[in-house]
Amino acid sequence: MNKIFLEIQSITIIGKGNVAWLYNDIMTKNGFVVNCISSRKEIRNEYLEVDLIIIAVSDKAIEEVVSKFKLENTILVHTSGTMDMGILINNAKNYGVFYPLQTISKAIEVDFSNIPLCIEGNNEKTFSLLSNLANKLSKKVYKISSDQRKEIHIAAVFANNFTNHLFGIAKQELGKKDIPFEILFPLIDQTIAKIKTNNPFEVQTGPAKRNDIPVMEKHKLRLGEDEREIYKLLSEKIIKKNQEL
Amino acid sequence: MNKIFLEIQSITIIGKGNVAWLYNDIMTKNGFVVNCISSRKEIRNEYLEVDLIIIAVSDKAIEEVVSKFKLENTILVHTSGTMDMGILINNAKNYGVFYPLQTISKAIEVDFSNIPLCIEGNNEKTFSLLSNLANKLSKKVYKISSDQRKEIHIAAVFANNFTNHLFGIAKQELGKKDIPFEILFPLIDQTIAKIKTNNPFEVQTGPAKRNDIPVMEKHKLRLGEDEREIYKLLSEKIIKKNQEL
Incomplete structure (x- = not known):
């Protein structure tokens, strides 16, 4: 992996559901530079030139949303409880999963620091960057395989x-x-x-x-x-x- | 009703399950005179000459346990969630229900003051005596009919x-x-x-x-x-x- 960055600072979130909303909210509050894009049509190159892209769309839409991505340095993650990490293999060199284990409704406040984040990365460096980010947001970060998830x-x-x-x-x-x-x-x-x-x-x-x-x-x-x-x-x-x- | 007593002070509990154990524990702690009898065979006349008899046995055993009772002044209650209050009509002039709405295991401590007590009495005086007792034990006392229970x-x-x-x-x-x-x-x-x-x-x-x-x-x-x-x-x-x- 190209060591272009030592920690994740700029983030693009794609999705308009509860998870996209939650991640945007907590990451913005924690001072990260976040672009939140609610549909694929809004994706412009500048939104892809970030440290991390979080795909927070329904399971069946993930592959279509990422289909045109060929990411070299940017880490690509999805947030699904049920999809393999491997579905991102053709779209990024560095990819993983950032799954929040919580029931999320916009109307109901949750204490984010208490939400278990289940993290997976396709290599050590990616995992380490994702888990560093996760540890800034939550007290409960778990290394969880696709099968365990x-x-x-x-x-x-x-x-x-x-x-x-x-x-x-x-x-x-x-x-x-x-x-x-x-x-x-x-x-x-x-x-x-x-x-x-x-x-x-x-x-x-x-x-x-x-x-x-x-x-x-x-x-x-x-x-x-x-x-x-x-x-x-x-x-x-x-x-x-x-x-x- | 003969106004022999103004408040319930002496109590006999019949049963050996979790409810009998729980009531014996909390009532003894609160300074009541309690006889706890684990089987019908132990019942002697002195145990029946109290202000209140609490039947804390399985639903199907209630009628058999109380079958020989003809109580004049002593209040008779059962603790079942499912049996009508009326099953005690032939056994006491004053009767009712003292149902604790909680899952009770001897091994697991509960804060009794937080257990809802569902109270029913066959007349106003009986209800009032039972609810006075209940209010000494729990902050959550409800007047609940057999049908609601x-x-x-x-x-x-x-x-x-x-x-x-x-x-x-x-x-x-x-x-x-x-x-x-x-x-x-x-x-x-x-x-x-x-x-x-x-x-x-x-x-x-x-x-x-x-x-x-x-x-x-x-x-x-x-x-x-x-x-x-x-x-x-x-x-x-x-x-x-x-x-x-």
Whole structure:
């Protein structure tokens, strides 16, 4: 690698979603020179003559966006949880991944210094430059391979996307009887405290854990069809897991 | 009701599970006179001559445990999330429910003052005595009908039991690639912060929310059969809910 720069200072971010917005926000706040480009049509040569280009577009658009790049010194990274680092091999000599492990909505503030950044680079120098940058932004920087990153993304779907839907159902069911969702907050907080210090499977509680069939049958009778299907499947899986332990 | 006492002072707890243990612990700490009886066989008359008897046994055992009771002045309560208050009607003049909305394991400390206590009484005086006692133990006392309590119990299954299982899967999947579960804690904390101030359905993120079929298909290929079934069903339900919003 040409040692043209010792640390990343100028950055171009391509994308208009939550990740592009988040990186632009935190990098600008930290004094980096950032160009944020919301569509490929806006790409001009000057935006490519930076130390780092961050591709923060949907998985399926990455290859098309980078298709015309032939970068010599500029590092090229994507921010996807699911795509191999290798998809950038034809577009830059130095490339990698800069994946933020967080659920990001523009409307909801996050403490960036607490977001785990999963970093990968195709060579030592690239990795080192990316991890130096990452360490300036977050206290939690991890060296994560493409294969590990895919596993993390799946785990994040279970720990965030799916649990979020279940919390939605809990709120919805309480609403039917005019009970405020707040009544569950101490339970939810305790659930989280428990899983942080224990194997969740080993501290499972509830009717499925006890295989308490009469209670589960009564619950199912009170649920709508979609919620009943979820209730049935998750109860079955808890019973099964409990037998395996 | 005979106004033999103005506040509850002496208490008998029948049961040997987590709830019996928890109530015995907190009430003893608060200076109440507590008899804790772990089986029906130990019940002697003196244990019944108290202000309050708390039945903290499994749902199916409640009616059998109280079957010989004919209480005149002593208040009789159960602690179940799913049983009607009315199941005690033949066993006491004054009866009710004292349901703690929390996931309780002897091994894991909880701040009792933060546990929501859901209280019901068959008459005003009984309710008032129970809620006075509850207010000495917890900052969060709710007047909750039997019908509302059942809905709360269902919501708690979704918000605690089912989410706990999903966190277990997340940890398990990470373990396959030697990734510490801790990497997900900021994500989990943010998930909880978000649902406390938003309708969870409205802040849903992830591949199912985006109906990102290629990502979901890749995820399913990497999962075992049980996890794949859960992935499939919850993704379908998120897609459906998103269309309804």
